Amino acid sequence: MxxxxxxxxxxxNDYGTNSEIEYADPHRLIQMLFEGALKRISFAKGAMQxxxxxxxxxxxxxxxxxxxxxxxxxxxxxxxxxxxxxxSLYEYISRQLVTANLKNSEEILDEVAGLLIDVKLAWDAxxxxxxxxxxxxxxxxxxxxxxxxxxxxxxxxxxxxVNKPTRPVNSRANRALKAYSx
Numbered sequence: 001m002x003x004x005x006x007x008x009x010x011x012x013n014d015y016g017t018n019s020e021i022e023y024a025d026p027h028r029l030i031q032m033l034f035e036g037a038l039k040r041i042s043f044a045k046g047a048m049q050x051x052x053x054x055x056x057x058x059x060x061x062x063x064x065x066x067x068x069x070x071x072x073x074x075x076x077x078x079x080x081x082x083x084x085x086x087x088s089l090y091e092y093i094s095r096q097l098v099t100a101n102l103k104n105s106e107e108i109l110d111e112v113a114g115l116l117i118d119v120k121l122a123w124d125a126x127x128x129x130x131x132x133x134x135x136x137x138x139x140x141x142x143x144x145x146x147x148x149x150x151x152x153x154x155x156x157x158x159x160x161x162v163n164k165p166t167r168p169v170n171s172r173a174n175r176a177l178k179a180y181s182x
Contacts, residue, residue, distance in 0.1 A: 027123075027126065033066050033070050033073075034070070034119070035120075036062075036066050037116055038113055041063055041109050041113045043059040044101075044109060048104055057101060060100065064094050067090050067097070071086075071087055071090040074086055074087055074090075089115065093112050096108050096111065096112050097109075097112060
């Protein structure tokens with residue numbers, strides 16, 4: 001696991017999530033990073049509304065760190081156009097987060113959250129049951145065209161458990177995760 005990914009997971013961490021991070025498969029780790037980024041955007045927006053500048057900056061910085069971890073997790077060689085488009089999207093999102101911080105713009109945070117939700121829906125659809133295959137195809141097509149706004153949730157279906165071997169995060173990452181809390 002890369003240092004950037006460890007740092008992103010550290011930024012994700014909440015109290016009580018250490019064991020989930022420790023034994024999550026790679027697919028779930030990415031889902032958790034999306035969830036953590038969206039959560040921190042929400043926290044940053046609340047801090048903006050309360051005029052808590054330091055808190056806003058902290059949450060936006062954590063979100064940028066998480067986006068960096070998502071970017072680092074891309075395999076551009078194997079992922080082809082999809083990975084290249086996601087890398088461009090993550091770069092754009094990082095720039096927008098900096099701009100939102102500088103301008104105290106809730107609108108930019110909303111835009112970024114919308115983009116992340118769309119990509120997260122596509123990622124979530126990867127392990128979803130066959131009933132969501134159409135949604136997955138639409139999501140992948142949207143990412144390929146850099147049009148994540150096309151993705152709309154169809155129906156929430158509980159994913160079928162997949163028997164994947166779990167592997168703990170390395171000990172250095174575990175120490176960082178345990179040391180970090182909101």
